[in-house]
Amino acid sequence: AQSVTQLGSHVSVSEGALVLLRCNYSSSVPPYLFWYVQYPNQGLQLLLKYTSAATLVKGINGFEAEFKKSETSFHLTKPSAHMSDAAEYFCAVRRAEKLVFGKGTKLTVNP
Amino acid sequence: GAGVSQSPRYKVAKRGQDVALRCDPISGHVSLFWYQQALGQGPEFLTYFQNEAQLDKSGLPSDRFFAERPEGSVSTLKIQRTQQEDSAVYLCASSADRGALGNTIYFGEGSWLTVV
Numbered sequence: 001a002q003s004v005t006q007l008g009s010h011v012s013v014s015e016g017a018l019v020l021l022r023c024n025y026s027s028s029v030p031p032y033l034f035w036y037v038q039y040p041n042q043g044l045q046l047l048l049k050y051t052s053a054a055t056l057v058k059g060i061n062g063f064e065a066e067f068k069k070s071e072t073s074f075h076l077t078k079p080s081a082h083m084s085d086a087a088e089y090f091c092a093v094r095r096a097e098k099l100v101f102g103k104g105t106k107l108t109v110n111p
Numbered sequence: 112g113a114g115v116s117q118s119p120r121y122k123v124a125k126r127g128q129d130v131a132l133r134c135d136p137i138s139g140h141v142s143l144f145w146y147q148q149a150l151g152q153g154p155e156f157l158t159y160f161q162n163e164a165q166l167d168k169s170g171l172p173s174d175r176f177f178a179e180r181p182e183g184s185v186s187t188l189k190i191q192r193t194q195q196e197d198s199a200v201y202l203c204a205s206s207a208d209r210g211a212l213g214n215t216i217y218f219g220e221g222s223w224l225t226v227v
Contacts, residue, residue: 051213
């Protein structure tokens with residue numbers, strides 16, 4: 001069955017530093033992969049998605065993710081963290097009609 | 112509307128009380144989903160509608176949970192005889208597709224249920 005694993009439930013970076021949030025997937029077929037962000041007391045907002053077009057996907061707020069089939073990974077990166085990036089980030093895979101989410105990574109940005 | 116709208120945003124229920132959570136999806140969206148998100152966890156699938164048809168309810172945790180979408184637009188998630196373990200955020204989402212896997216699923220801000 002298709003699933004995702006997010007490594008690291010908490011990540012802390014300094015403002016201006018590289019952000020790297022890890023996601024590995026398991027799928028027997030080409031997956032459709034998504035990254036969502038959740039700010040405190042809010043719903044989920046789509047950051048970006050991979051749908052088998054380009055392997056490097058650019059999203060909103062300066063985030064991007066690279067699909068690597070050989071590593072079964074879809075890590076999320078941002079070159080320079082901003083205080084406003086502090087939130088929880090969820091990787092998800094589309095399994096039939098539904099999304100299956102990872103457990104999430106909480107990102108803290110220190111001044 | 113412009114986005115997925117959910118009400119109430121916050122609900123405190125006494126154990127044993129019935130609750131109803133409403134979702135108004137993006138206009139014209141065919142697919143509608145309900146998810147449950149416990150504190151510190153990722154969202155877990157509950158159920159899926161395509162128009163008024165409930166095609167998948169495999170995630171509903173017990174027969175106390177019931178969802179409907181009678182006219183293929185607004186949906187209601189009902190929880191009967193609430194228990195403390197039902198405390199969670201209930202997220203509604205919608206999508207324009209009929210199963211097109213690459214399409215975006217849009218989420219509402221959630222209904223925060225606390226059972227005391």
